[in-house]
Amino acid sequence: MAVKGLKTNDPHIQGLASIVGDSRSILYHKEDLLAYDCDGFTILKHLPKAVVFPKDTQEVAKLVKYCSQHQLPFLARGAGTGLSGGAIPINGEVIISLVRMKRLLSVDLENRRAVVEPGFVNLKLTNSISDKGYYYAPDPSSQYCCTIGGNVAENAGGAHCLKYGVTTNHILGLEVVLPNGEIIELGHNGILDTPGYDLLGLLTGSEGTLGIVTKITVRILKNPEAKQTVLAYFDRVSDGSQAVSDIISAGIVPAALEMMDKTAIEAVEAAAFPVGHPKDIAALLLIEVDGISAGIDEQIHQILEVCRNRNVREVRAARDELERAQWWANRKTGFGAMGAISPDYLVQDGVIPRSKLPEVLSKINKISGETGLRIANIFHAGDGNLHPLVLFDARKPGETEKALEAGSACLQACADAGGTITGEHGVGIEKREEMRFVFSETEIKAQTDIRQVFNPDNLLNAGKLFPSPALCVEIKTEMKAAASS
Amino acid sequence: MAVKGLKTNDPHIQGLASIVGDSRSILYHKEDLLAYDCDGFTILKHLPKAVVFPKDTQEVAKLVKYCSQHQLPFLARGAGTGLSGGAIPINGEVIISLVRMKRLLSVDLENRRAVVEPGFVNLKLTNSISDKGYYYAPDPSSQYCCTIGGNVAENAGGAHCLKYGVTTNHILGLEVVLPNGEIIELGHNGILDTPGYDLLGLLTGSEGTLGIVTKITVRILKNPEAKQTVLAYFDRVSDGSQAVSDIISAGIVPAALEMMDKTAIEAVEAAAFPVGHPKDIAALLLIEVDGISAGIDEQIHQILEVCRNRNVREVRAARDELERAQWWANRKTGFGAMGAISPDYLVQDGVIPRSKLPEVLSKINKISGETGLRIANIFHAGDGNLHPLVLFDARKPGETEKALEAGSACLQACADAGGTITGEHGVGIEKREEMRFVFSETEIKAQTDIRQVFNPDNLLNAGKLFPSPALCVEIKTEMKAAASS
Numbered sequence: 001m002a003v004k005g006l007k008t009n010d011p012h013i014q015g016l017a018s019i020v021g022d023s024r025s026i027l028y029h030k031e032d033l034l035a036y037d038c039d040g041f042t043i044l045k046h047l048p049k050a051v052v053f054p055k056d057t058q059e060v061a062k063l064v065k066y067c068s069q070h071q072l073p074f075l076a077r078g079a080g081t082g083l084s085g086g087a088i089p090i091n092g093e094v095i096i097s098l099v100r101m102k103r104l105l106s107v108d109l110e111n112r113r114a115v116v117e118p119g120f121v122n123l124k125l126t127n128s129i130s131d132k133g134y135y136y137a138p139d140p141s142s143q144y145c146c147t148i149g150g151n152v153a154e155n156a157g158g159a160h161c162l163k164y165g166v167t168t169n170h171i172l173g174l175e176v177v178l179p180n181g182e183i184i185e186l187g188h189n190g191i192l193d194t195p196g197y198d199l200l201g202l203l204t205g206s207e208g209t210l211g212i213v214t215k216i217t218v219r220i221l222k223n224p225e226a227k228q229t230v231l232a233y234f235d236r237v238s239d240g241s242q243a244v245s246d247i248i249s250a251g252i253v254p255a256a257l258e259m260m261d262k263t264a265i266e267a268v269e270a271a272a273f274p275v276g277h278p279k280d281i282a283a284l285l286l287i288e289v290d291g292i293s294a295g296i297d298e299q300i301h302q303i304l305e306v307c308r309n310r311n312v313r314e315v316r317a318a319r320d321e322l323e324r325a326q327w328w329a330n331r332k333t334g335f336g337a338m339g340a341i342s343p344d345y346l347v348q349d350g351v352i353p354r355s356k357l358p359e360v361l362s363k364i365n366k367i368s369g370e371t372g373l374r375i376a377n378i379f380h381a382g383d384g385n386l387h388p389l390v391l392f393d394a395r396k397p398g399e400t401e402k403a404l405e406a407g408s409a410c411l412q413a414c415a416d417a418g419g420t421i422t423g424e425h426g427v428g429i430e431k432r433e434e435m436r437f438v439f440s441e442t443e444i445k446a447q448t449d450i451r452q453v454f455n456p457d458n459l460l461n462a463g464k465l466f467p468s469p470a471l472c473v474e475i476k477t478e479m480k481a482a483a484s485s
Numbered sequence: 486m487a488v489k490g491l492k493t494n495d496p497h498i499q500g501l502a503s504i505v506g507d508s509r510s511i512l513y514h515k516e517d518l519l520a521y522d523c524d525g526f527t528i529l530k531h532l533p534k535a536v537v538f539p540k541d542t543q544e545v546a547k548l549v550k551y552c553s554q555h556q557l558p559f560l561a562r563g564a565g566t567g568l569s570g571g572a573i574p575i576n577g578e579v580i581i582s583l584v585r586m587k588r589l590l591s592v593d594l595e596n597r598r599a600v601v602e603p604g605f606v607n608l609k610l611t612n613s614i615s616d617k618g619y620y621y622a623p624d625p626s627s628q629y630c631c632t633i634g635g636n637v638a639e640n641a642g643g644a645h646c647l648k649y650g651v652t653t654n655h656i657l658g659l660e661v662v663l664p665n666g667e668i669i670e671l672g673h674n675g676i677l678d679t680p681g682y683d684l685l686g687l688l689t690g691s692e693g694t695l696g697i698v699t700k701i702t703v704r705i706l707k708n709p710e711a712k713q714t715v716l717a718y719f720d721r722v723s724d725g726s727q728a729v730s731d732i733i734s735a736g737i738v739p740a741a742l743e744m745m746d747k748t749a750i751e752a753v754e755a756a757a758f759p760v761g762h763p764k765d766i767a768a769l770l771l772i773e774v775d776g777i778s779a780g781i782d783e784q785i786h787q788i789l790e791v792c793r794n795r796n797v798r799e800v801r802a803a804r805d806e807l808e809r810a811q812w813w814a815n816r817k818t819g820f821g822a823m824g825a826i827s828p829d830y831l832v833q834d835g836v837i838p839r840s841k842l843p844e845v846l847s848k849i850n851k852i853s854g855e856t857g858l859r860i861a862n863i864f865h866a867g868d869g870n871l872h873p874l875v876l877f878d879a880r881k882p883g884e885t886e887k888a889l890e891a892g893s894a895c896l897q898a899c900a901d902a903g904g905t906i907t908g909e910h911g912v913g914i915e916k917r918e919e920m921r922f923v924f925s926e927t928e929i930k931a932q933t934d935i936r937q938v939f940n941p942d943n944l945l946n947a948g949k950l951f952p953s954p955a956l957c958v959e960i961k962t963e964m965k966a967a968a969s970s
Contacts, residue, residue, distance in 0.1 A: 110734060111838050133736075168683070184928045188905040191836045191869070195907045195920060196950065197695075197932045198653070201686035210682075222736040249595060251618075251707040294779040351676045353596050384676070420673040422680045435680060443669045446939070447682045453934040465681065 012072060016052050016094065019062045025100075027051040036077070036095055040142075041085035041430050043346070043400065048089035051077075053100045057175060057183060057214040063096055064212065065181035067459060075461040076212040078119060078150030081142040083347060084428030086153065086207045090463055096212060098149050104128055105215070113172055115217050118149025125218070134220045137164040140424065141332050152213050155205030157424030159256040159331070162382035163290075164221070166424060168204040173217030176203060179210075179460045187217060202450070207426050208461045210454040224290035227255065228300055229324045232285040232307045232315040233278060237261065240283035241357035243310040244381045247287065248354065250306060252299050256288040257382030258331055261361075263341075264376040264389070271337035273329040281313060285381065286331055334378045335389065342374070342391035344400070348407045349425035350414030354384045363413040364388050371406045373399070385423035386414065412437055427465045435467050497555060501537050501579065504547045510585075512536040521562070521580055525627075526570035526915055528831070528885065533574035536562075538585045542660060542668060542699040548581055549697065550666035552944060560946040561697040563604060563635030566627040568832060569913025571638065571692045575948055581697060583634050589613055590700070598657055600702050603634020610703070619705045622649040625909065626817050637698050640690030642909030644741040644816070647867035648775075649706070651909060653689040658702035661688060664695075664945040672702060687935070692911050693946045695939040709775035712740065713785055714809045717770040717792045717800040718763060722746065725768035726842035728795040729866045732772065733839065735791060737784050742867030743771040743816055746846075748826075749861040749874070756822030758814040766798060770866065771816055819863045820874065827859070827876035829885070833892045834910040835899030839869045848898040849873050856891045858884070870908035871899065897922055912950045920952050 005023035006014060017026045027033060028050045037045040049072065054060045067074040073091040078098055080087055089095055102119035107129060114125060114136070122143040125136040139158035140146055146156070152174065157166045164170075173187030186200040194200070203210055234240035240259060247254065260268065265277050265284060277284060285307070289299045300317050307315040318324035338345040352360050361377065364386075368375040376389040388410045392403040411421045415437035422431060435444060448466050451458075490508035491499060502511045512518060513535045522530040534557065539545045552559040558576040563583055565572055574580055587604035592614060599610060599621070607628040610621040624643035625631055631641070637659065642651045649655075658672030671685040679685070688695055719725035725744060732739065745753065750762050750769060762769060770792070774784045785802050792800040803809035823830040837845050846862065849871075853860040861874040873895045877888040896906045900922035907916060920929060933951050936943075 110730065110840050112733075168686075178927075178931075182927050184925065184931065186928075188836075188903070188923060191838075191905050191908070194836075194905050194923075195912045195916070196924065196929075197691055197935055198683070198686045198689070199928075199931060199935075201653075201683045204683070206682055225736075245595065248597075251710075292776075292780040292783065294783060295777040298777065298779060351673075351679075353676075355595050418673070420676050420679050423676070427680045431680070438673060438679075439681065440669065442663075442667050443671075443684075444681075446663075446669065446684060449938040450682055450935060453938060454931070 012070060013050055015066055015070070016050060016063060019066060020052055020054055020059055025053045025055075036080070036089070039077070039080040039085060039087040040083040041088065041428060043404070044085060044088055044090070044429060046088055046090050047092065048095045049092050051095040051097050053097050055100050057177065060096060060177045060212055060214050061181045061183055063094075064177050064179065067094055068180055068457065071457065071459065073459050073462060076149070076153070076208050078147035078153070079121070079142075079145050081146040082150060082154055082428065083349070083425040084422070084430040086426050086428035086461070086464055088429055090429060093461070098147065101214065102147075107220070109134065112220050113217055114220050115215060116148050118152070118213050118216060119147050122146050122148055122151060125220075129220060130223070133223050135223055136218060137170055137221055138167045141334060148216055148218065149213050152204050152216060153206070153208045154424070154426040157380070157385065159258055159380060161380065161385070161424070162257055163253050163255045168201055170219045171200065171204050171216065172219055174200060174203055174213050175215035176211040176213055179455045179457070183214075207428060207465050209451055209465055211460075224255075226293040226296050227288060227290035227324075228296050229318045229327055230287040230300060230303050230307075230315060231318070231327055232287065233281045233313045234283045234285070235281060235311065235313050237283045237361055238358045239310045239312070240285055241361065241381070243285060243307050243312070244357065245354055246306045246310065247303055248382065250302055252289065252302060254287050254382060255290045256286065257380070258286040259377070259379055259381035260284050260331070261377040263374055264334070264378040267337040267341045267376060268330050268333055270340035271333045273326065273333050275326050275330045277330075286327060331378070335387075338376065338389050338391060342393070344392050344394045344403070346390045346392065346403045346407050347425070348386070348388045348390065348410050349422045350386045350388070350411050350419055351423040352384045352386060352414050352417045352419035354382070356417040356419070357381065357384065360386065360413050360417050364410050367406050367409045367413070371402050373403060373406055375406065375410070380423070383423070384419065386410075408434060429464055432465065432467050497557060498535055500551055500555070501535060501548060504551060505537055505539055505544055510538045510540075521565070521574070524562075524565040524570060524572040525568040526573065526913060528889070529570060529573055529575070529914060531573055531575050532577065533580045534577050536580040536582050538582050540585050542662065545581060545697055545699050546662045546666045546668055548579075549662050549664065552579055553665055553942065556942065556944065558944050558947060561634070561638070561693050563632035563638070564606070564627075564630050566631040567635060567639055567913065568834070568910040569907070569915040571911050571913035571946070571949055573914055575914060578946070583632065586699065587632075592705070594619065597705050598702055599705050600700060601633050603637070603698050603701060604632050607631050607633055607636060610705075614705060615708070618708050620708055621703060622655055622706055623652045626819060633701055633703065634698050637689050637701060638691070638693045639909070639911040642865070642870065644743055644865060646865060646870070646909070647742055648738050648740045653686055655704045656685065656689050656701065657704055659685060659688055659698050660700035661696040661698055664940045664942070692913060692950050694936055694950055696945070709740075711778040711781045712773060712775035712809075713781050714803045714812055715772045715785060715788050715792075715800060716803070716812055717772070718766045718798045719768045719770070720766060720796065720798050722768045722846055723843045724795040724797070725770055726846065726866070728770060728792050728797070729842060730839055731791045731795065732788055733867065735787055737774065737787060739772050739867060740775045741771065741773040742865070744862070744864055744866035745769050745816070746862040748859055749819070749863040752822040752826045752861060753815050753818055755825035756818045758811065758818050760811050760815045771812060816863075820872075823861065823874050823876060827878070829877050829879045829888070831875045831877065831888045831892050832910070833871070833873045833875065833895050834907045835871045835873070835896050835904055836908040837869045837871065837899050837902045837904035839867070841902040841904070842866065842869065845871065845898050845902050845904075849895050852891050852894045852898070856887050858888060858891055860891065860895070865908070868908070869904065871895075893919060914949055917950065917952050
């Protein structure tokens with residue numbers, strides 16, 4: 001079937017266009033494809049073959065079948081905010097963009113769940129149900145634009161994971177198009193424990209390598225009756241870290257427990273929402289508790305006490321909702337704020353046992369000294385999820401490469417401390433070699449064997465998530481070339 | 486190497502014995518094996534080839550390698566309290582019993598976790614840490630004797646799952662011996678979101694078909710500051726069910742929310758811990774809330790109000806800790822109590838959306854009428870996890886078969902209501918055919934393909950968890966034969 005308005009003789013573009021039935025639902029000119037050559041990991045770029053915009057599950061299944069039949073590599077993409085390169089078409093993939101599948105399909109308050117299409121934006125869900133007193137918990141910093149489909153692929157986290165868990169803890173069901181075009185349903189209406197293997201958990205966080213998610217049932221939560229935030233300034237990072245451990249040991253589970261170090265504070269104070277944090281402190285903590293009103297005051301009292309026992313310079317609760325909101329807006333500018341103090345930055349995403357915070361932060365400081373690159377730290381201290389931000393200038397020869405090495409060294413420090421190499425950003429293309437820091441050959445093989453079950457031709461998002469010696473060298477060369485270009 | 490004291494010429498018994506190095510670490514005489522011919526699902530029995538008792542991971546790995554090398558079917562067993570027949574050696578398996586691997590290896594209060602061997606008994610963990618103010622949340626009714634290894638295999642639940650989740654929500658790491666004898670470690674020191682596929686979630690609840698768990702890192706929780714339980718008697722099941730929905734809708738998340746119907750009350754009142762529940766009520770609710778003291782009273786007040794608005798006959802909070810404990814002891818006699826009113830019973834384990842409680846309970850009532858078998862209901866109403874207990878007399882010809890059919894019909898009713906066929910007891914041998922109620926062929930194949938990856942020779946616990954037409958017929962015949970014998 002010929003598609004009107006199509007200006008190409010490429011039979012595959014014609015074949016794909018005929019599935020979406022419309023020349024405005026496919027991009028194939030180089031100038032259009034340029035916007036899709038990378039995601040939030042901008043160090044490596046590659047053009048896709050085409051970008052198609054299906055409008056429903058059936059179209060996704062047909063596109064997948066077409067690609068499979070013609071052995072065309074393909075991958076799914078949401079908003080493209082991923083930070084590890086999971087949506088970069090390194091094999092010249094056909095990108096199946098899910099941004100037009102963006103409906104909120106249903107909200108069931110009685111059973112506390114909602115069904116969305118994968119292109120539905122994270123924050124819109126909370127905005128759609130907040131007047132009824134409900135919200136969706138996972139809150140990555142990109143929540144105003146990232147999609148829930150992308151959140152599922154990456155098992156996204158956010159500031160409030162400490163109490164509420166990451167995306168996988170809020171996914172109750174998925175409709176998935178398998179790489180052969182078959183459609184399966186995972187999860188049963190939000191039931192906690194379902195029979196058989198936990199494929200729902202397996203797909204969540206599989207970084208788009210096992211299937212394409214086309215419908216998502218999520219858990220929604222009742223708004224807490226009350227919330228309050230405490231801000232604490234410390235002159236020593238070790239005191240701040242110890243306060244983090246003390247708060248948890250006291251039996252308090254804060255909704256969020258964030259830390260920023262001196263360099264990070266310099267950046268956020270130079271960015272869009274300065275709130276007047278002193279620039280000479282070593283670290284600040286932002287501690288939020290929520291729950292029933294009756295319990296909040298006592299918890300705040302305990303938190304203030306813990307901080308005072310750890311030589312806090314200044315500590316207090318937000319005086320009103322406005323101030324609380326300002327503190328959080330300032331925190332959420334985080335990564336982007338780095339632009340105010342450095343031309344480029346590379347954000348890393350390691351996780352460590354909470355008790356190792358002082359030790360690992362001091363190692364990161366050492367890595368900074370050795371490489372001569374500043375490293376800022378803004379992170380989810382409560383769950384030990386570090387985000388070292390390596391500041392560099394890509395225009396200076398060799399500095400991108402040095403930044404990549406510093407980032408990798410930070411992850412090695414996390415792994416050495418009994419931690420791991422990603423808490424919420426995923427492995428993607430960026431951290432594939434670092435997978436070896438935490439997995440044995442047998443453990444990696446168990447995973448690639450599972451990929452093989454779902455994705456036998458390896459057409460779906462190939463070369464991601466797992467080490468692949470040949471490809472790694474090739475990509476590393478490309479990355480180096482990109483770095484020096 | 487010859488093993489002293491061994492009275493058999495069977496080369497495999499000798500081979501297995503030489504691994505555990507001791508004739509007291511292997512059973513092979515028929516009279517010894519009889520105790521291992523079934524688990525908590527007693528309708529089907531089969532003798533194992535032998536039962537071996539390894540003392541550490543290395544011995545487990547060697548046993549597995551031996552079985553694999555000689556193509557001997559094998560399976561792992563904990564306390565044998567499973568209710569779906571997962572540990573029944575239907576292929577004459579070598580049973581690898583993990584009861585001697587029962588050490589509490591470490592407790593790390595600061596990071597809230599403990600490491601146990603698989604044979605460690607569930608309740609012993611809480612007993613080991615309660616003086617320090619901590620506990621382990623998953624609390625199956627068999628917790629005084631079931632092992633944490635078995636809990637992992639079945640993804641066991643319990644009364645407090647509503648608020649705290651099932652076993653998988655508390656497992657932070659596993660050491661697993663794969664069916665080829667290789668040892669892998671899953672999970673990284675309790676980190677929430679780890680890189681790669683979620684193998685930890687995949688293994689948990691895989692019913693002993695993917696590997697043998699030899700070490701388990703679990704999350705431990707701080708004891709709640711306070712807890713209180715409310716008991717409510719209803720004259721109509723529909724009022725009790727509606728109260729359940731109302732409590733959840735009010736934004737309360739009880740730690741437990743249990744229901745018993747008239748028949749169940751008759752049984753528990755005739756068993757070991759009667760507490761004087763009236764026998765003429767249609768249903769009772771047992772509702773426990775916990776948390777910080779300040780919030781408890783208000784929640785109890787709300788719960789009392791909700792019940793009064795639903796025509797409760799009588800409702801009140803426990804007057805003291807003793808009464809609270811008595812109510813729970815009465816509830817926990819549940820299944821066993823059936824023995825007081827029926828010679829035999831078959832417990833089922835369906836899950837439904839909470840809002841479908843009245844509809845499905847009335848269907849179960851109808852099934853009871855049609856089969857002429859009484860069905861008692863004791864269940865976790867808060868999370869819609871039903872436990873219809875089909876009462877029968879195995880001595881009466883055809884009645885076991887009728888009970889199995891009634892049980893299956895109850896599961897069909899759950900599936901039809903958008904629910905599923907097991908909430909915490911597993912599929913095992915019992916519900917394999919019922920897997921088709923909730924999974925398509927493609928969905929089952931995705932799972933059996935994964936099993937194939939881990940367990941390519943299908944020597945480990947073969948014939949469990951998934952429908953297997955030929956085997957199903959065969960087993961059904963055996964079950965019928967057993968029923969009529």
